[in-house]
Amino acid sequence: MGRSRRTIPEELLLLALDPATGTTAQPQSLDLGLAGAQLVELALAGRIAPDGDRIAVVSPRPTGDPTLDCALELLRRRGAPVRAVHWIGGPRLGLRQTYLSHLERCGMVHAVAGQMCGVLPTTRYQATETAISREIRARLDSAIRTGVPPDPRTAALAALAHAVGLGKHLYPGNEGRSSRSRLRDLIRHDPMGGLVAHAVMDVQNGVAAQPRRSPAPGRPQQQQQPQIRSTTDGGRLPSQPRRGSMARVVAH
Secondary structure, three states: OOOOOOOHHHHHHHHHEOOOOOOEOOHHHHHHHHHHHHHHHHHHOOOEEEEOOEEEEOOOOOOOOHHHHHHHHHHHHHOOOEEHHHHHHOOOOOHHHHHHHHHHHOOOEEEEEEEEOOOEEEEEEEEOOHHHHHHHHHHHHHHHHHOOOOOHHHHHHHHHHHHOOOHHHHOOOHHHHHHHHHHHHHHHHOHHHHHHHHHHHHHHOOOOEOOOOOOOOOOOOOOOOOEEEEOOOOOEEEEOOEOOOOOOOOOO
16 A cells, blocks of 8 residues: 555544644544544455454555554454454554654644643644645535545545544534534445444444343343444434443543
């Protein structure tokens, strides 16, 4: 995979950067979105493929992107296909900072050191290549405005932007309500992006649905009431019963 093209994690991060504050919108959910974006990018590169609600490695050949190749190797070491919700919900220490540092090395952002309350050191990031951010945003705007099915890369980016809650950041206020709704609808145009986007929302809502297991011999199977999974735009979808606890997610 050539490095002349920006990856979906990079584009998602650029979309999330607030030019006024130099911080990222929705930082906690963005960390989940970046992990999901890596899966979509690996799928577009032909390295992984969906297997139901699981992710299977179909080609362990490196992509040439060190961060993506690290994720690919971790998936390969699992041996068996891994559920998308479990992969995205796992700890991703420093993933956002890794991509911010990469964008800084590429000259797309620059770091601005500061202090909070005059004591705690902080780092903010300002986009330097604003034309790139405008081009990414224009692709989403075009897909929303025209209603023409976008290419898989743009559809996946839209699905992830909705899943991490960037809709209100990109299209704020009452005037942006219809655009946020259309952003959500773009999920259906890319199966892999849709799978990952729903997994991101499931992790945020604490839903880690497990396949139903057969009861032990001699033990009756208890009936459980289905939970309700909410989306970032207030929609409510039925989900499977919750079993077990979610893996800890560390935000940075």
